[in-house]
Every structure is written in structure tokens, then in C-alpha cells.
Amino acid sequence: xxxxxxxxxxxxxxxxxxxxxRWSAPLRAAVEIDLAPSALPGYTLLSLSRGFAxxxxxxxxxxxxxxxxxxxxxxxxxxxxxxxxxxxxPVLGFLPGLVLGMVALFPRTxxxxxxxxxxxxxxxxxxxxxxxxxxxxxGVPAELYEVSRLHRFSRWKTFRTVELPSAVIGLVxxxxxxxxxxxxxxxxxxAFTLGGRDFRLxxxxxxxxxxxxxxxxxxxxxxxxxxxxxIVAVDQLLWRPLVVWSQRFRSEERSGEPAPKSWVVxxxxxxxxxxxxxxxxxxxxxxxxxxxxxxxAIHPATPGSGAARAGLRLLAAVALLxxxxxxLWGGYEIALLLARVRAAEWGTLGAALGATTLRxxxxxxxxxxxTVPVGVLLGRSPAWxxxxxxxxxxxxxxxxxxxxxxxxxxxxxxxxxxxVVAAVLMVLGAQWYVLFNVLAGAxxxxxxxxxxxxxxxxxxxxxxxxxYLPAVFPYLVTGLVTAAGGAWNASIVAETxxxxxxxxxxxxxxxxxxxxxxxxxxxxxxxxVLTMSLALVLLNxxxxxxxxxxxxxxxALNR
Numbered sequence: 158x159x160x161x162x163x164x165x166x167x168x169x170x171x172x173x174x175x176x177x178x179r180w181s182a183p184l185r186a187a188v189e190i191d192l193a194p195s196a197l198p199g200y201t202l203l204s205l206s207r208g209f210a211x212x213x214x215x216x217x218x219x220x221x222x223x224x225x226x227x228x229x230x231x232x233x234x235x236x237x238x239x240x241x242x243x244x245x246x247p248v249l250g251f252l253p254g255l256v257l258g259m260v261a262l263f264p265r266t267x268x269x270x271x272x273x274x275x276x277x278x279x280x281x282x283x284x285x286x287x288x289x290x291x292x293x294x295x296g297v298p299a300e301l302y303e304v305s306r307l308h309r310f311s312r313w314k315t316f317r318t319v320e321l322p323s324a325v326i327g328l329v330x331x332x333x334x335x336x337x338x339x340x341x342x343x344x345x346x347x348a349f350t351l352g353g354r355d356f357r358l359x360x361x362x363x364x365x366x367x368x369x370x371x372x373x374x375x376x377x378x379x380x381x382x383x384x385x386x387x388i389v390a391v392d393q394l395l396w397r398p399l400v401v402w403s404q405r406f407r408s409e410e411r412s413g414e415p416a417p418k419s420w421v422v423x424x425x426x427x428x429x430x431x432x433x434x435x436x437x438x439x440x441x442x443x444x445x446x447x448x449x450x451x452x453x454a455i456h457p458a459t460p461g462s463g464a465a466r467a468g469l470r471l472l473a474a475v476a477l478l479x480x481x482x483x484x485l486w487g488g489y490e491i492a493l494l495l496a497r498v499r500a501a502e503w504g505t506l507g508a509a510l511g512a513t514t515l516r517x518x519x520x521x522x523x524x525x526x527x528t529v530p531v532g533v534l535l536g537r538s539p540a541w542x543x544x545x546x547x548x549x550x551x552x553x554x555x556x557x558x559x560x561x562x563x564x565x566x567x568x569x570x571x572x573x574x575x576x577v578v579a580a581v582l583m584v585l586g587a588q589w590y591v592l593f594n595v596l597a598g599a600x601x602x603x604x605x606x607x608x609x610x611x612x613x614x615x616x617x618x619x620x621x622x623x624x625y626l627p628a629v630f631p632y633l634v635t636g637l638v639t640a641a642g643g644a645w646n647a648s649i650v651a652e653t654x655x656x657x658x659x660x661x662x663x664x665x666x667x668x669x670x671x672x673x674x675x676x677x678x679x680x681x682x683x684x685x686v687l688t689m690s691l692a693l694v695l696l697n698x699x700x701x702x703x704x705x706x707x708x709x710x711x712x713a714l715n716r
Contacts, residue, residue, distance in 0.1 A: 188357045190367045192376040197383040204360040205387055208339050211278035219286040227294035241697045242690055244284040244642040270358055277346040282335035285639040289331040292635045293324035325406040327597040329399050334593040340556040365559050369655050388551050398422045497680040506688050513665040516580040517644045524588035524640060532592050533625050536599025557585035558650050565656055576663040579651045586647025590640035598632030631708035638701045645689055
């Protein structure tokens, strides 16, 4: 077992060295993608490395921003609207400026394109994680905070021992969903064209994009096989062990239920090398605890020096000033672009917004109809969770645009109009956000509530109405918020798709944004992105905020 672990570490080092060489390679105007199956392992490794780099960036952003928004009312009033706006900006709204800026910053190597691709994957991952973590922290029972204040915990210790453990289960499940969200636009992020210029990176996304362009069904199927293999490997080697590890953070024990297992956790647990490392860490932690206790006896804990607080306030003021300056400059540049949009184009954008709004509402309704019962089933039944969680993980992590040609072909064969096909494709981009949040909510239902329902013989519809639906409602709201953003973003690739060497398109805001991007029409692109962003912000203010308030006042377990 020790030899196997050392071999995995050595392979990881070799892979990192190869990736570093790829980043430092000279920049080429267009990368030729090899559609041979033998090229797929290398392409898959490159895409996986970009996905994990984006996930680490998303995780750091989530922990910092989610904690700040949950702890401070002032920060909440600023950060939550910014998250709303960020979620509302479609990928093609970020991509043109980001790619051109990064290429100009690193004109001689691939670093600029690689960083742009990672940031674009980050924009597909981070919003779901941030909203989930923020929602979990807002739901921490007030009694736990009171205990931390009585014991004079520092902010870091409160975060480490109270807040983070309360959010781990939801964060793990939503991390899975966020990785899937990052893969969603992989074919766009790795094979991007702007005004006739080709910005392409080798990867499984660009492999699939070229296969679709050429109508090479054999290459498309090989890409699907490679993607499934990657997703299964990541699920077994990372997510399943994390799900097992997260069970230790449940607020209560469930008697009579088998604990989830992972063959990776069991194998690592048998390693003598890992056991020695654990013992060394325990001894070091114990010595650190003794020294901290001795120091506390000599120098009692204080809330913090005035100089430190003044320094933090100065740093926050400088950061706020820098962000405000960047926002003013960006607003000025956008105003110059919008001034070039004709009145007729604004009217077209309004009509397109209405068409995409109807498709988004239909996609959310269809998602809720099946994800709520399935999510509760998986969350409440460890047996069903063990059977179906790997399957659900594969389906959720698979980039839906890779399946769009196959789904579109089947629906067109059944004579379904393409305007309805686009709505079905949007469901593929929205449903998993709802499912994973409901699943996390069902997993967190306290066992004593279920036992009380059993004692009073609450079954069937009454059990759903009085226990399951109220308990998962706060998680469902978070899922709907992120699913709405996912559906709006999915409209960009669902309303205009490449099919059998041609292009199918239906009227909507997503298709207008795609068309403006391909033509390099920056004024229309800016107007389309702004329209979509404002629509999402308005939806969040009028609908989702009220649902969040309802979830916090009537259905939160800490009330």
C-alpha cells in the first residue's frame, strides 16, 4: 500500500512538470487538435488540471466571501448583490475581454490562454459553492455562536470549530455540482473563436468541439468515453472519500444506518506511512496545544490590538477604493459601447429576453418535478445513495453540451420543434443544481425529527408536507437560485448549436449573445450581457430574496 501511495505521488509530480512545460510553450495562433483516440488521455489530463486549478480558486473565494457575507451585515449588503451580478453574467460575457486581455499580457507563451480558461471554468463553479456556503453559515444555530462567545473563541477558532463543520456536508455535495458546472462550458472555453480569430487550447473540450464541427461521430463517442472515465475516476478517488469524511460532521448520529464506505479510504487507512504521519501530527498538535495553554495562562486572550484593527480597516478601505475605481472605469467603458447600440436592437433584445425567460421558467419547473423526490430518496436512504450516487455523479458531471447533438437529433427525429428542444437542453444545464442541494438538505434532516414522525405515524403525503418539504426548503431555494443562473447561461449554447455540420438556432437572448460573439459585435454583446444580468438581478430581488426570507423565518432548523 505504501508503494502504491508513493507511486501516485511520483506520477502527480511528473504530471505537474509536464503541465508546467505546456504552460511555458510558445503561443500559437491556432492549435491543431488530433482526433485520434490515442490523443485523448493527454487531452483529458490537461482539462482535468484546469478544472482542479479553477476549483481551488473557487474554494478559496467561497470560504472568504461566504464567511464575510454571513458574518457582517454591511458586507452582506455588498457581496450578495455582487454574487447575483456575477452569476448573471454569462460565460461569453467574461470570455472575450478576458481572453484578449490575458493574451496581451502574456503575448509569447500559453500562460495567458491557460489562465483565461481557468478563470472561465472558475466562473462556472464558484457561484453555486458561494451561495451554498453562505446559506449554510446563515443556518448555524444561534446557540453554537453563544457557546463560542462564552468560551471567548477567536474568529478563526469560531470559523474552524463552529462554522466550517456546519457547512461541510453541503459544501462537499455542492463542490461536486460546481465541478460539473465548470465542465459545462468546456467546449466553449477550450475552443473559443472571436471575430474570426481562433483561441484554442488542447483538451477534451476542444477535441469534442472539433469532432462536432467535422461531424465525426466516432470521435464524439470516444470523447464521451474519455469524459465518463475521467468522471468515474474523480468520483472514486476524490468525491466518494470526501463524502465519507464529511459524515463525521453530522450534528447527530443515526442509529441502525450503515455508514458510507470508500475503498480508497480503507486502502489509505491500511498504510503504515499514513499511520505514522497521523501519529506525528497528533504529537505536534498536542505540543502546540500545551504551549498555547501555557501562553494563555501568562498572557490572557484579548480581542486584538488597536493597531491591528486599524491596519485591517485601512486595508479594507484601500481594497474598497480599488474596487470602486475599477467599477467606475468599467462602467464608463460599457457606457461607450452601449451608446453604439441602435434603438431597434434594444427592442430585439427585449423580445429575446421574454422568449428566454419562458424557456428558463419551464426548465426550472421540469427540474423541480423530478429532483425533489429523487433528492429526498437519496438523502434519506443510505442504501439507495450507495447504489445511485455514482450514477448521479457521472450524469451531473458530464458536460451537457457534449450530449446536445445526440439529444437534439433524437428530439428532432421525434418532430419536436427546435424552440422546445432548446428548453429541454436548458433543463440539462439546470436540474443538477436543484438535485444536489435537495440531496444535501435531506441528508441533514435531524434523526429525532424522523423518529418523532415515526412515533406519530406520519407517513405518505403528510410526511412529505410536514417533514421533508419544510426541511429541504432552504436548500431548495439555494438550488433554484443557482439553477436559474445555470439555465440562463445554458441558453447561450442551447439556443444556437452546431448540428451535422450546420447550425440550428431559435430566437432568444442566448442566441443573440452567441451571434454577437462570433461576429465580434462588442456593442451588441455588451447590451445582451447587461440585459441578462439585470434580468437575473431583478429576479433575485423580487422572487429569490423573498424565498430566502421565508426559508429563514419559517423553515430554518435554528429558529
